[in-house]
Amino acid sequence: MKKYLVLFKSLFKELFLTSKDSVFWLTIFPTILFLILTSIFGNMEENVQFRVKILGDSEMLKGILDNIEQMDAEFIQDYSQETIDALKVELERDNIDAILVLPNDFDKLYSTSLLLRKTFLFRQVPVELYDVPLRQSSAIASDVIKGIFGSMDVPENVGYEVHNLSGEQYDYNNFIYPGIIGMTIMSVFLCAFMSYLIYFRRKKILRKISTTPISMINVYLTTAAVNLIALIIGLCGLSVVAYFLGVDVVTYLPSMIVHTLIACGVLTMMTLVVMTFSSNSSGLFVFQQVFLQIQMFAGGFYFPLKVLTPFIRKLANFLPLTYTVDGIRSAKGLNSLNTNHYIVPLIYLLLSTLIVLFRSRKLTVLQ
């Protein structure tokens, strides 16, 4: 055990404490990235499509809504008070932007009101509209619906009953925090970890160590442990800043710990797998860059998966860190995937561990 402690201490000093680059990239940069992204996108709404649930039926409204691209309206004809209550919860959670409740025979009532509008028999058609005014998308969706009624000849024919709910404002800071965690994990366990191993291999330090009784796998794992400590330090700094910017760090913490540890294991073993196949530094570098770029842009780190193209969304399903970031987001209900967040990363972990064990000799012997 002592040898691992000495090795850990030496590697920690070599790779982290005495390296200004490492301190910057692993601990300071994630915080800077977080500040940059929140300052650029912090006031932006996440989507440009308004998700509206309409309880009731209206051929007239369907005809109008079909021509408004930004409206993603779904009509629910059979509903009860429970349906309304459930949808209100969804509205508060930002899963939908507005709820419109129409009376039975809306189209007939509306036509009647038009005919009788100048008589004492005239009655407004009562509709109920639920929105969350604090949230920009909900407020706009609500205005669009009012605008639709406004365009239907005589606006006063429809009497609104507007229900303002107190759902949370869409918060990019809370959304982006898990994305930055994912990015930091990749910075540490894909870029830094792999770069260290490339550096050790190129400088032939590993060759010297391989002549000692310590197992090379344990050297790699000790290097990974050093990176884990660097990652924890980086995430602590990020979390403190995020906390003061209103991110619900405490709610995120349990899922962050679990998903981060799994992701670190996955990337460590994937790096070792690549090392068993590629003996030159350029091969490792190519893998590092390709994986990093694909995972970063297709994995829903900075934007919700639903705004990505269908092909990219499908691709994201096969990437392990998509589940890490989305899994952490699920603690706040901001997840895009409703599948199990552990299966895919654990499959990656299992397969890569098996490959490393099977090809472990490739990590020690020159050919």
Place this chain on the structure above:
Amino acid sequence: MSNNGETGSATVLEVNNLKKYYPSVKAVDDISFEVNAGEIVSILGPNGAGKTTTIEIIEGLRTKDEGEISYFGRFKEVNNEVKNRVGVCFQENSFFEDLTVSETIRLYKSLYEKSLDTKELIEIFELEEKVKTRIRHLSGGQKQRLAVALAFVNDPDLVFLDEPTVGLDPHARRNLWEIILKFKSQGKGIVLTTHYMDEAQQLSDKVYIMDHGNIITAGSPQELINSSGLESVIEFPEESSALFEDVIIAGEYAYLHTRDTVSAIRKLLESNVTNFVVRQPTLEDVFLKLTGKKID
């Protein structure tokens, strides 16, 4: 550990019929040799002769195609017990650049079951003044001394030293020779690969000369010189090499190995060649005669 019956002559390494073939070249082609405790064995050869491949196979860094290697008369492969008793100094040595000298020694010490005292090691290799200096601030010579020190950190019974004195000034080289001889006197078996023929001649008990993957001759330096049939060597500028039939040209000089020194000198003088040197043959001359190449 097998023992030949004499104290200090236990065989620490035995290599039999070792082969390593690559698609285009026979890197190591059926070589055998042994190293006894308290013995320095040098492996010499021109670039590409197969020295490094041989050593790396023995060190467990490369796989062999055929042959048998026996470590300390007991082990057939490089396991942890063997690694605990073997020290290695590569030709190109790299360190964790931001560790100090003492931290580096402590790190490598911690990886072995037994080790020499850090202070003692630092004194032996004259690194006292650099104990707290980071590796990146050491000179090339100091790094080289540290690399050799690390080869002895585990108090090994068998040590591989690949070009241990490269980059050292003549004074430091001789100091290191003394250190190596001191460790030899403690019963350690040492395998030396070097480009310095004088180093091999001074330190070695046995020399193996390799070329094209084969050992082409073996023996003590004196045996090799005696058996080479060389009496005198005349060294003169290459442009006058046409004066003789059997000269070896290496760089700017021509080397004539001859028993009839007087006639050769007369011939040189008659041709107005005066800048020549006559000397006794050395290991380098043997090497030159056998391989036709001057070691780079």
